[in-house]
Amino acid sequence: MSRVELPSHNVVSLEPLKLEFKRRIQEGKGVFSPLELYLHPEWQRLFDPQNTIYVTAAASSGGYRAYIDTWAEGGSSFWKPDGHKQHTIIGMNTHLIHHMVKESAIPSELSNKSFVIPHEIGTQIPSPYGTLMGRNEADLMIHWMMRLGGVSKKVAEKYYSTMMQDHGNTREIIGNPTILKAEKLPYYIDIIRTFLQTVRESDDKMEPVSAVILGLDWKHSLGSQLEAAVAYILNIPIYEMALDENHPRSKEFIESFLLKRIQNSIHLPRTNSAGNSLFNVIKRDPEYIESQIGTLVSNITSQV
Numbered sequence: 001m002s003r004v005e006l007p008s009h010n011v012v013s014l015e016p017l018k019l020e021f022k023r024r025i026q027e028g029k030g031v032f033s034p035l036e037l038y039l040h041p042e043w044q045r046l047f048d049p050q051n052t053i054y055v056t057a058a059a060s061s062g063g064y065r066a067y068i069d070t071w072a073e074g075g076s077s078f079w080k081p082d083g084h085k086q087h088t089i090i091g092m093n094t095h096l097i098h099h100m101v102k103e104s105a106i107p108s109e110l111s112n113k114s115f116v117i118p119h120e121i122g123t124q125i126p127s128p129y130g131t132l133m134g135r136n137e138a139d140l141m142i143h144w145m146m147r148l149g150g151v152s153k154k155v156a157e158k159y160y161s162t163m164m165q166d167h168g169n170t171r172e173i174i175g176n177p178t179i180l181k182a183e184k185l186p187y188y189i190d191i192i193r194t195f196l197q198t199v200r201e202s203d204d205k206m207e208p209v210s211a212v213i214l215g216l217d218w219k220h221s222l223g224s225q226l227e228a229a230v231a232y233i234l235n236i237p238i239y240e241m242a243l244d245e246n247h248p249r250s251k252e253f254i255e256s257f258l259l260k261r262i263q264n265s266i267h268l269p270r271t272n273s274a275g276n277s278l279f280n281v282i283k284r285d286p287e288y289i290e291s292q293i294g295t296l297v298s299n300i301t302s303q304v
Contacts (some may be wrong), residue, residue, distance in 0.1 A: 010113070011101060012052070014120045014132075016042050021125070021132050031134040033211040034143035035160040039153060049150040051113045054231075055101060057215030058266075059119055060086050061181060063093040065220075066262035087127065094119040096257055097216045100241055105277035107239070111209060118144060136175035136176040138191060139162075141223065148230055150207030159198040167194060181222055188226055192300050196233065207233075213281055214240040218268035219292065229297045233291050239281045243268055246275035253278060278285040 017040065022122065024030065058065070068085060094117070101115055121140070122131035133139045142163055146156050163171065170187040173179060199206065212231040218224035218240075229240050243250060254260050259268070271280055290297070 010106040010115055011098070012046050012114050012116045012120075014046070016046070017132060018124060021129075025126065025129070031129055032132050033160070034133055034139045034146070035156060037143055038146045038156050042247065046114075047116065047147070048114070049209050052209050053110060053113050053115050053211045053213055054101070054148060054209045054227070055097065055115055055117050055128070055215050056218055056221075056227045057097045057117075057119070057214045058093050058217040058221040059090050059122075059223060060093075061095065061222060062217035062220035062224070063266060064089050064262070066186055066217075066265040070262060070265065071243070089269060090119065090122060093216060094123055099257070099281050103278040104241060104281050106281040107283060110239070113210060114148075115213075116209075134280060137172060137223070138171040138174035138187075141174075141188065141191050142195075144227065145192065145230065148209055148212070148227065148236070149195070149199060149234060150209065151199060152204035152206075155198060155202045155204050155206075158202070159195055162194055162198060164193065167191075177284070185222065188222065190299055192230055193303060194228060195230075196300075208234050208236050211237045211239055214238065214284070216241075217266040217268065225293050225296055228289065229293050229300055232286070232293070233301060238284050238289055240269060240284050242282055243280050244273045244275055244277060244280055245270050246272050247278045249278060 017037070020042070021032070024032075032040070051179070059304060097117060097119060101117065118140075121133070125131055129135070131140065133143060142160065146159065151159070156196070167190060172189045173187045174184050174191075212228065214224065214228060218228065228238065243253070247253075259266070267284075271282070273280055
């Protein structure tokens with residue numbers, strides 16, 4: 001299979017939306033709702049589903065979070081997670097996934113497409129706001145469900161209305177920082193089931209993204225696992241990044257990004273290819289995906 005280098009300019013920039021967000025803040029309008037952001041005209045210009053690849057990767061619960069998990073074993077209160085450390089982790093993970101994307105060789109069927117890195121929705125945003133949609137991860141997932149599936153305006157409005165009116169408790173629990181993320185899993189699943197049920201009840205055509213790439217430490221990120229599960233259920237092609245150990249800078253990469261200490265604690269697939277690119281994007285078959293998240297997929301689809 002022929003492969004092509006990914007030009008960095010193919011990574012979608014959300015800068016126009018961030019500039020508008022700053023104007024909204026000045027005008028006292030606050031953050032975007034998931035529906036507002038999904039239907040925003042600027043998204044229509046930036047985001048062509050048939051020519052867009054979604055890169056899911058660890059944000060706050062994977063990747064560099066392993067440093068906190070490692071040092072916390074010694075009982076150090078300094079490494080206890082807090083808002084500042086979470087912000088730092090997200091920033092480090094975002095920087096790394098950008099680097100990985102820019103240094104990836106991709107299959108030819110994905111060439112000339114744009115790449116969306118969802119972390120961008122929360123970078124360069126004033127700290128009190130968290131992301132373009134605020135700090136509640138329920139709102140982030142509601143938005144990305146619609147974006148991954150490429151649903152119509154009618155379906156998006158119906159889904160959002162249903163979540164706000166009939167599943168308010170789900171949003172409240174997910175947005176509660178005192179509740180452990182593992183305990184929130186049934187509520188995350190509720191967001192996905194409601195989305196799939198809304199889609200099933202509509203005859204409107206969907207325009208899902210052309211592919212999903214599993215990036216940095218996705219296996220230790222609940223959000224990434226859930227997004228991978230949705231992609232699998234919607235029959236969106238799934239790929240995964242793998243570090244080519246034959247590349248002359250593979251060891252330098254591990255060292256320069258401070259990964260040596262945590263490389264055994266994060267999911268970073270390796271390959272032994274020709275060494276032409278630091279990372280290779282590899283298509284994964286259904287059997288592989290099922291071996292990784294089959295139980296999660298079953299839990300989601302059991303009542304849909």
